[in-house]
Structures are given as structure tokens and as C-alpha cells.
Amino acid sequence: MRGVRELLPVRNDYAELPTSWRVDIFAGVTVGIVALPLALAFGVSSGVGAAAGLATAVVAGIVAAVFGGSHVQVSGPTGAMVVVLAPIVASHGVGSVALLSVMAGVIVLALGITKLGRAVAFIPWPVVEGFTLGIGVIIFLQQVPLALAAEGVEGINAVVAAYLSVSGAGTSTLLLALGLILLVVAVQLLVPRIHRALPASLIGVVLATVLVEVLGIDVPRIGALPQSLAAPSIPPISAELVTQLAGPAVAVALLAAIESLLSARVASGLRGPEGTTTGPYHPDRELVGQGLASVAAGLFGGMPATGAIARTAVNVRSGGRTRFSVVVHSLVLLLVVYAGSGLVSRIPIAALAGVLMVTAARMVFTSTAKVVLRSSRSSAALFTITAFVTVAFDLIEAIQIGVLAAAFFALRAVAKMSGARREQLPGRREDGDGRIALFRLEGSMFFGASERIMTEISAVKGVEVVILRMSHLDLLDATGAHTLVETIDELESRGVTVLIKGVRSVHTQLVERVGVVGALRHREHQFDDLALAVEHARSHVRRNAEARARAVPQS
Template identity: 60%
Template sequence: MSLRALLPARSDYDLRPRTFGADLVAGLTVGVVALPLALAFGVSSGVGAAAGLVTAVVAGIVAAVFGGSGVQVSGPTGAMAVVLAPVVAQHGLGSVALVTVLAGVVVLVAGALRLGRLVTFIPWPVVEGFTLGIACVIFLQQVPNAVGVPATAGLNPAVAAWRSVTAAAASADTATLWTLGAAAAVAAVMLVLQRVAPAVPASLVGVALVTVLAEALHAPVARIGALPASLPLPVLPSASAGALRDLLGSALAVAALAAIESLLSARVAATMAAGTGSVYQPDRELVGQGLASVASGLFGGMPATGAIARTAVNVRSGARTRLAAIVHALVILAVIYLATGPVGRIPLAALAGVLMVTTTRMIPARTVLRVVRASRSTAVVFAVTAVITVAFDLIEAVEIGVLVAAFFALRAVAGAAGVHREPLPGPALPGDEHVALFRLEGAMFFGAAERVLSQVSEDSRRDGVSVVVLRLSGLRMVDATGAKALAELVQELERRGVTVLVKGIKPAHLGLLRTVGVLDELRDERHLFASLDDAVEHARSHVARAAAAARPGVR
């Protein structure tokens, strides 16, 4: 791929009236849906509602222009809020800008190095387990805001949620009841409207209704607070050597999550938008997301990723080009300049209700059932990834999930590798009992080589076998360990006086087998055959010569 393919092009847009109108409608729809989510994710991350709005605007526009998906919508997400919250707790709010810019640079470099396809190596159960874990973490993080008891910084979300609930139950004062009622009311409105009027932006309606009631009744609930009435000016974050050293690990974790989530979202979006002409370029997507996070950090925002929920709304609303995502960001920008006063009066509990309902839609129950029923190993990978996501760390969850999936995959491949002793072709002849024909199949690699070849060694010890024919044409893959084990088997058999004939080495395996010494261990270079009939004929003649030499009087 050329450098030009990573940059914006005129073909990214279609300004014909019909397409332009569809993009405008889709962008307005997504902007209305994204507003409460941007506020909620900003609050949930610990950075603040204002940072959520800034990220939705700045990163939303930059990622739309430079990204590799025609319909992807980017901005603050729940997964990023989960990763960012402990960074804020440990290093303070001032660290966010530097972490955001550093993470953006890492993602940008990954795109320039053409690493976008690496996401395809993440197994399906890991993705779904990660999504379920993120949903659980986001839900637990909202519990303190929903009951009106702030969470203790640095605690696991489950522990913090439990402590907040017990503290709220112990007090059960008027403020607690109002706060809990606000969260429940928003959730109820969203669930009802989802059923009776799915086209209505339920989250916005719920938040607006609860905010109006809270204002009218002077409810004692915590609010978002003052918001800036304009975008801040871009500022380079301070980057001392000590700060870079302390925050590099956090930046790499944020970058990994940004890349993974954005590419997964873009891949899903490409499937949803099939037939619309929308393209998906993973390397360009990383470049766009990297630039988006850098820009967001300069404006005081948080790291951005592709947002699958908003992207899905965008596609379903008729988006055709990246203009829809740009319009979505401009809608939120208009709110910053025209309506920050009313937005600042939104109860935090209302945003908690929005996110609690949103998490229930992140992974449908039918998807969980499909994963669990697929196979036992798939269910284990899914469960391990989800549990580690909730209990420990998101990046560790993906890493361990991939390792567990790789273990099961290797075990399956090793189980498919085998060796079978076969009868010699054609009518049985005297002396055939001294010839053993073994067919090796599957993958001869480090996970299976010892088991497979030890079986050949043991079987060849019985029945007075003097010639072993190894049929290798059924091997699909041979690694260095498998080739070395095969050389050691030939060496052992030849040392015991058993002649080894090798048939059917594939051209792709020949160089490796020669390098590790398999062919050198054969008694004669003519013991390598392309035809099974020729190999068996040679084995029978060898047995016949040995039998004749053993008869009395034969010299």
C-alpha cells in the first residue's frame, strides 16, 4: 500500500443531493444519540463531562476525515473510560493530555507501519469476552453515581460498587432516594421507548425529562456542573523526562485498546454497511485514530476510538460517507457553543442511567449463548477473558484470552496429528511381516512430534521389523522441532539395524528436513522415494536379500 492510500481523497465523499441528504440526516441522528454518551463517558473516566464533549467534536472530525472507514463514528467510549479511570486516579488529571497524545502517536506509527491486519489474529470468543467484561465494568462504575455515594479511587469497580451500595443503604436519606430515582427514571424511559418508539433518541429524551423534573422540583442531586462555552485553544502538554517515563506504560495500554477497539468496530461497520460502497482500510483507520487522539489531547480531550454503538446508529440511519460522522461532531459542537448552561444542569445519576442501559445492549444474550454453545474451549476462552477484564485489566484480559485460545488451538492441531500403520499395497507376500508402513498426517510440530514419533519407534520394535517405510505426503505442516524429532527417529531406527525408507516429502518441507539432518541419517540417499509402490518394492527386496543371506550355505 502506498503512502497516498493512507491520506484523505476526493473519493471519500459523495456530494450528490440524495447521498448528501442521507448523510446529513444520519449525522444529526448520531449527534443527538452521542451527546449524552459523550458526557457520560467523560464523567465515567474521571476526566470530566467537558473532556467528553471536546473528544466527541475534535476526535470525531479528525477520525472521520483521516480514518479508514466511511461510516465509522469515533469519540469517547466506555472501554477507554475504563482504562483511563485508573490512570487519572494514579497520576492525576494533568496526566491525561500527555497520555492521550503519546497513545495517539503510537497508534499513528502502527498505521504507518501497516499493522492494521493484526487485529484479525484476535479470536472471536476473546472479542466477545472482552466486550462482556467491559459492559460489566461500565455498569459497576455507574453504581456509585446511581446511588449518590462517590466511589473510593483506586478500588476495583465491583468492590467500589458494593461499598457505595452498602453506604447508601445505611444512610437511605432523601438525596439518596432522589438520586436513585433519577437513574431509574432514565433507564425506564429508555427501555420503554426502545420498545414503543425505537426511532426516538431514547437516551436524550430520558436525560432531558429527568433534568427538567429535577430543576422544577429542586431535587437534591449532583449535577454535571459548569461547562466551557467554547472549545479550548490547543496546548502542548508538558512532557518532562520523568513524566514520559511514568506514563509510557499507560500510554501503550491506551494505544493498544484504541487500536483494537477501533479496528474491531470498523470491521463490524464494514459488514453492516455492505452494499453501500463504504470501504474499510485498517492501516488508514489506525492513522486516522492516531491523529484523532493527538488532536484530542492538544484540545484537552481524552483518547478516542471507534464507537460501535454510535457507528451502528450511523449505518442504520442511512449514512453513506464520512460526511455523516463529521455532521455528528458539528452537532455536538453546536451544543458547546449554544447550550452548555442547560447541559451543565444534567444530574450525574441521569448519565449513570444512560450508561447502565447502554451496557445491557453491548453484547446481546443470543451472542453469549452462541459463544457458550459453540464448544467447551470457546466457552472457557470467553469466560476467562470476561472475568479478567472485570477483575484485573483490559489489556491483560486480551493477552491472556489470546494465549488461552492459542493453547486450545494448539491442542486441537496436536490432536489432529497422527500416525497410522497401514498394510502394504497389493497381494501379501512372504516377508511382509518384516516391513512396517507408517502414514504420518496432520502437523508435525512441537506440540505433537514426540507423541507421534514415539509411537513409530514402539511399533517398529515388534514383529521383527527390519524395514520401516515413512509415508510423509500426508503432513500439512512441519516445524523445526518436528523435523528434528523425525531426524532423531531415523537415527534411532538405523542404529537398531532397521532400514528407513522415506516416501513423499513435499517440496515445501524438503529444505527444512534436509537442513536438520533427516536425509543425512538415511543409510543410503536412494532411500528417498516419490512413489509408494517403488518404496514398498525396495523394502520387500531388502527383506528378501536379508532372508537369503541368513539361509545356511548362502555367502
């Protein structure tokens, strides 16, 4: 029950509200204004429509704020989710998204309940940065067919779709779309220089809409929106549809969990305008909140939601201190649904494309990319591989391949630091010491290094006793222990006596079970003290020398 209580809202979530409610309201309104064009754009770009984007921002924003593990995280539709949803919508239709959102939300909820939230720590930094770069490229390219209202390119790779839409568009269509995009981009770049608090993306969209209306330009618009939030309902469900969406639901859930946890982790390090910190976050509770948010969004006809780092950063920098600021952000968007749907319907789609192009470009930090590429060859390879796979194939595959590649490079590095180093015998040198080989096993003797270590030890020549010093061995797995058995057997078969010294307590049980001690000629050939092991080895050499002397015929 204590573990369950940790995942539920508590009164302490709003401990600062009596002193911070004013700045929370200001931050919430600011985030709502910033989130409006993004919610519309992500809904349109994913193929489910602007109304679904708004519904997701409203419903998921409130639910994740109340039940999530971060005090400042703003949730809703995001670019990464758009990248995943677009081909799913093309394959299964818009009607499947609500059920997909519920299914993915249940999976994310289960991940939180089973305490898997801290698994995001196993994703290496170069993989995260490569993943972010790939998402930024895809979001940018996806806006090309969106702005041109190109048909028949859904579900195709973003690079190919962008090329086909440009090559198939007329000159006038290209020029109009390009002009609106450049206008919105220019406004987003210039307005912050006037005042950073001004909502640049919203101003750009408004200017583009006014220009199109005044000049009577015929361009694709968002279209009619519902004037209220849809009543919650269970999406159409069937065994066949659930089976078809099972795979995509897992992919969406993994992406939602990864993106939300990464966003919350970044948010925990952000500081407010007065240098205030946002406080720690609870990863498992964050997954519970995000899972419930996606389920709720699906019930209201929305799309899967995740934590959005861009909107979260705006919330923190605007002074947001508690979850109340995120709730206010959702209420601002809800007001737009009920009072401004008619105006919103007139927004040109190309204007939203311009907003997302700037968003995509700002996701890529060239300074960070340079640091990753210069840090090490393996980090540069991880970054490049993840970014390429993200753009060319699939986001989840990119994460999987990136983590696998990281594991490979990590194991290779550990293997390189592991080995068997031959040492001089301690103390004063005695006759016959040349027939004793003392090896210190270092690092990790595991499946990635055990074969090489065995080869290094077995290659020793002209010795009668081998001492394996294991006190410096950090890691020993079953493969490494089995390789030790094979090494001892091989040396003993050549008449070389093997002594082992300093088996650590954490390895004792494994050594016994796999048979390392049993492979020794005597159980007494296991020592805790190096001096005793060396003295025992010298006694073997002396006895062998005496035996050889007795075997020589007396003249």
C-alpha cells in the same frame, strides 16, 4: 509511496456525497443527538470531566472521519476506554490524560503505518464476545459510585468499588440516585416503542434534569462547562511523566486499535435503511485515522478516542453514506459547546449513570453468549476466561490471556488431528511384508505433536524396514524435523532401516538443513514414488532373509 498514499484521504471518499448529502445531514444530526449524553457520561465516568468528553467527541470525530479507513465509523469516547482510563486518572491525575492521549495516538498511528491493522483477525470470536461482556459489566458497575458521588473508591476494582459506595451511602442518597436512574432507564426502554427515531437517552436525561430543577432536589450535577472549545496546546510534558505513562499508553493504544478495528469490521457488514451496504474498510488507514484522532483530542485537552460501534450503527441505520455524516455529528456537538453549555451543566450525574447502565446492558447479547457457550468446550472456556479476567483484573490482560488460551486450544486441536497411521502395503501381499511398517504422517508435525508421533513410530516391533510417508504432512516445523532425525536415529540404532517417501517441496529445504536426509543410512533411501519405496523395502527384507539363511550351519 504507493503504500503511503493508501493511508491518506482521497477524493473518492466522498464520491456519493452529491446524491447522499441530505441523508448524510439527517444521519449526522441524529448521531449527534445520540452521542451528546454518551460523550458527557463517558467523560464524567472516566474522571476527566464532561468537557473533555465533549472535546473528544468533536475533535476526534472529525479527524477520524477524514483520515480513517471507514466511511461510516463514528469515533469518540467509549465505554471500554473509560474502563482503562479510570484507574489511570486515579493514579496519575486528570492532567496526565491529555499527554496519555497523544502518546497512545502516536503508537496507534505507528501501528497503522507499519501495516499491522489486519492483526485483529487473529483475535478469536469467543475472546471478543467475552471481552465485550466483561466491559459491559464493568461499565455498569462503575456507574454505582458515579451516581452516588462516592469518594475514595477510584482506582479500585469495579466490583469492590460498587460495593463500598453502596455500603457507605446514606438512605436518602441511595433513594434519590436510584429514582433518577430508574427514570432514565424507563424512558430509554419505553420511548423506542413509541417511535424508534426518537433520541431516548437524551429525552431521559432532559426529563431527569427538569424534574430535579422543578422539585429543587439537591443532587450532584455535571457542573460548569467551558463555553467554547479550548485552543490546541501541547500538554505538560516531562521525562518522568512520559516514563510513568509509557506502560498505560501502550495499553490504551492496544485497546484503541482493537476496539476501532472490531467496530469498523462490524460496521462494514451493516446495512442502511434501504438495504445499502457501507462498503469495505481499510484497517491500516483506520489505525492511522484513530491515531491522529487521539493525538488531536489530546492537544485539545481531551481523552483517547476509539471507533464506537453503537454510534456507528445509529449512523448507518439513519442513512449515513459518507464521512460527511460523521463530520455533521461533530458539528452538532460543537454547537452544544458554544450554545448550550449552561443547560448541560445542570444535568444530574445520576441521569448520565442511567444512560451508561442501559448502554452497558445493551452491549451484552444473551443469544450470542448462549451460542458461544454451546458451540464447544474450548469456545465456552475462552469466553468465560476472557470475561472473568476483564472484570477481575485488566482489559489488556484479558485480551492477552484470551488469545494465549485460544492458541493453546487451537494447537491442541491441531495436535489431535496429527499423527502417524500405520497402513497396509499397496498391491499384492508378498512373503516378508510383515517385516515392513508403512506409516503415513498426517496433519502437522510441529512442537505440539512431534513427541507423540515419534512415540507412535518408535513403538513398532518386529520389523526390519520402516517407510515414513510424508506426502500428507501439511505442516513441518524445526521441532518436527528434529524429532524426525531422532526417530530415524533411534530406529537405525535398533537395526531398522528407515526410508522416507514424498517429502513436499515446501519442506525440502527444512529437511535438508535440519539433517533428516543425513540421518538416513543412504541418501538413496529417499523416494518420490511409493511403489519404488515399497520395492526397495522388500529387497532389504529379502537380503536379510538370505543373510540369515547363509548364517545357519548346513546339516
